[in-house]
Amino acid sequence: MATNSKLIIGIIGAGRLGTAIARQSLKAGHRVNISNSRGPQSLELMLGVLLPGAVAMTVNDVAQKSDIIILAMPLNKYSALDPEWLAGKIVIDAMNYWPPTEGRIPEFMNEQVTSSQYLQQHFDRARIVKTLNHVAYNEIEEHSLPPAHPQRRAIALAGDDDAAKKQAEQFIDTIGFDTIDLGDLQEGSKFQPDTKLFNARLTKAEIEQIVR
Numbered sequence: 001m002a003t004n005s006k007l008i009i010g011i012i013g014a015g016r017l018g019t020a021i022a023r024q025s026l027k028a029g030h031r032v033n034i035s036n037s038r039g040p041q042s043l044e045l046m047l048g049v050l051l052p053g054a055v056a057m058t059v060n061d062v063a064q065k066s067d068i069i070i071l072a073m074p075l076n077k078y079s080a081l082d083p084e085w086l087a088g089k090i091v092i093d094a095m096n097y098w099p100p101t102e103g104r105i106p107e108f109m110n111e112q113v114t115s116s117q118y119l120q121q122h123f124d125r126a127r128i129v130k131t132l133n134h135v136a137y138n139e140i141e142e143h144s145l146p147p148a149h150p151q152r153r154a155i156a157l158a159g160d161d162d163a164a165k166k167q168a169e170q171f172i173d174t175i176g177f178d179t180i181d182l183g184d185l186q187e188g189s190k191f192q193p194d195t196k197l198f199n200a201r202l203t204k205a206e207i208e209q210i211v212r
């Protein structure tokens with residue numbers, strides 16, 4: 001683990017959301033490892049221009065060499081990841097099941113099981129935390145504010161591993177947001193697409209009012 005509360009953030013998916021989180025993480029002083037589906041060479045030019053300091057790696061290397069791994073790839077590509085790569089790792093699931101963009105995915109159509117619960121079953125030894133999924137990529141930078149700012153936006157979390165959630169909360173604070181822990185992974189249903197929390201700019205107190 002990196003020292004002095006600075007983390008090594010590993011991002012799987014270098015598109016809109018992945019690069020926005022990467023930029024904000026670098027600004028907060030963290031190290032960033034990032035990957036896409038086409039291999040590190042395909043990222044070099046983009047990183048040099050848009051994300052200087054971020055390191056392009058294979059997906060497996062990102063998983064092995066980072067403190068927190070953030071899944072920021074299309075959900076329908078999840079099975080490209082070997083569960084072994086994520087075993088024992090804190091994994092932020094920032095993905096959404098959103099049929100209008102990615103089509104219907106049979107294993108995510110059971111409304112009794114949230115997409116993150118399904119991923120927890122699949123990546124059974126990963127320490128999954130669902131969060132960052134309900135913020136639009138451009139708002140990761142635009143809405144970030146220092147701690148204690150009265151308008152500071154809050155980001156919801158859900159997960160079955162309390163220590164993993166705590167680490168995710170500390171990271172999210174460093175990139176400019178309050179956090180609100182809504183409970184176990186089942187509670188992720190409260191901030192999936194088509195909920196009041198999804199893409200809404202809300203403070204922690206406002207989220208508490210909606211969900212409690």
Ligand SMILES: NC(=O)c1ccc[n+]([C@@H]2O[C@H](COP(=O)([O-])OP(=O)(O)OC[C@H]3O[C@@H](n4cnc5c(N)ncnc54)[C@H](OP(=O)(O)O)[C@@H]3O)[C@@H](O)[C@H]2O)c1
Nearest residue numbers: 013014015016017036037038072073080095096133136137
């Ligand atoms: N966009 C948003 O505002 C936003 C906000 C919150 C949550 N999300 C969620 O975040 C996820 C990604 O959305 P996005 O808008 O960032 O998508 P995007 O711009 O299309 O980027 C997707 C990225 O994932 C990579 N990828 C695809 N398959 C991969 C694999 N097998 N291994 C590693 N990387 C892979 C792609 O790399 P290649 O180009 O090499 O295939 C690309 O860099 C979705 O689940 C979405 O619901 C998005």
